[in-house]
Amino acid sequence: MSLTLTVPAIDPVEDLTVETRPKHLKEWLDDLPLTNLSDVCRTLDDEIGAMNRQKVAMETRLKLLELYRSVIFKLLPAMEEQYVATRLPQPGKNRQMAEQARQLLMELANGYKIILLDYQNARITLGKGKIAVTAAQRAMSALSRILMICYQTYAPAPAGIWFEIHQIFRFAIEQDIANETITDEESESSSNLVYKQTLLLALSNPYHLSPGEVAWIQNYLTAFGGLAQLQAFAHTGNSIGLFLAETHSDKPPKPLPQDLNEVDNRSDILLNTLELVHALHHHIARLNDGELPKNMQLPFVAKETSYRDLLKSLLKNWSAAPKRVFNRTQNISSTQVCIGLPSLHHFLGGRESGASTDLTSIQTANNQRFISSRWLVINEGAGGLALCGTFESLPQIRPGDVIGLKADEANQWNVGAVRWVKSDKADQLEIGTQLIAPKAEPARIKPSIASPAETFQAALLLPEILMLRQPETLIAPRGTFGPQRELLLELDGHTTQAIRAVKLVEQTAGYERFEFSRG
CATH class of the missing domain: 1.20.190 (Delta-Endotoxin; domain 1)
Incomplete structure (x- = not known):
């Protein structure tokens, strides 16, 4: 093959100032x-x-x-x-x-x-x-x-x-x-x-990763990326752990398609991740058993729950592609958006955009002014939205943040999470969101055993969904959950009751969601 690469043109006039020794x-x-x-x-x-x-x-x-x-x-x-x-x-x-x-x-x-x-x-x-x-x-x-x-x-x-x-x-x-x-x-x-x-x-x-996780993955691949194998295309009845690199394209790899007519067996290459996934599964199991990371050539940070959660997501992404149950549809509409747990807590309390709220009782030293903004809906599916916003002053956002969504003319805020972020221009953001719950109740939470100076933090109470056999859960700041940890939950700004954290459902860079028992 003849290489086709973009390089600068050679200057026909020699530049004697360029050091070539x-x-x-x-x-x-x-x-x-x-x-x-x-x-x-x-x-x-x-x-x-x-x-x-x-x-x-x-x-x-x-x-x-x-x-x-x-x-x-x-x-x-x-x-x-x-x-x-x-x-x-x-x-x-x-x-x-x-x-x-x-x-x-x-x-x-x-x-x-x-x-x-x-x-x-x-x-x-x-x-x-x-x-x-x-x-x-x-x-x-x-x-x-x-x-x-x-x-x-x-x-x-x-x-x-x-x-x-x-x-x-x-x-x-x-x-x-x-x-x-x-x-x-x-x-x-x-x-x-x-x-x-x-x-x-x-x-x-x-684009779904939290800051710092790209470097963690790169370090993992430096040690173990060689376990993956490249191979010429061959018909197989099992596509798990097989990904396609279309070497004549300007595209990243993708899961091996079910329709093999899409494959050019003259130039396309298969990436086989099965051996790498086996090692990944082994590392997760040993970390869960309390083994020291250094015994597995893993960094010290592998002791952290967030690192193990990242390995679990890699296990999913490198094993097989997640299947979308519902197709996304093109949509031209807009929606109101508020970003962050304190912000959604504010609006669920019935306050207006731009209103100042005294949150000293929920671990904030100064009054905060919360803003909701209008975003364009560019794609819509059963599980979430893809949104685009252009602003003079862009909101602070990251994957894993809680997000509030309220459709035009709707009265109720939906609870969602930011799953991916892209930013090509200084004044524009694109985000992918996943719907977590159609509604929530603002709450406040703190450990039952705490110093007198420790104050309540903003939280969200998500209702039980009987049809899905899904118990009520709480969304709270990271660090709140601990197995069987006793907490104080305040509702309506008045009623306080003792609860016990039972099961961690999800942990992101911005929040923890967990099941709990009352009393």
């Missing part, structure tokens, strides 16, 4: 001041961009890029601290840092892509195979890291990025270099491994 570049990089992160990123971007537009022998270009890459990957953790969103929208400087990181990685990828094109067009490649091995792995690694930043900032993937990742992997396969390993930071890697890790991260439902 590896020894001198290393000295310059060693002396580069790293105090101002934004400035150093801009400088590196300019230098790599200028080199990418000069004619340089591919052996020399590879040495130069490896020096630049070493510095960039040392800077990325500090950059990540600034752009990983706790909630959207990001402040301007955080958004700018994410854009700088993406641009820097794109210039780095461009350099390695130029090497691949030069290698492809070279008349003599004997003895230069290691150059192609390194360039292919490095180009895919940089493009994969760009996708990771998109997931971390809930931004859409750049057009063409999946096409190039697929192209480079197919090139590595055809050159018989896909499985050749090279050192990548502190471990060994290959084009095959990077490709599998990139596919698996895309299949983790990344």
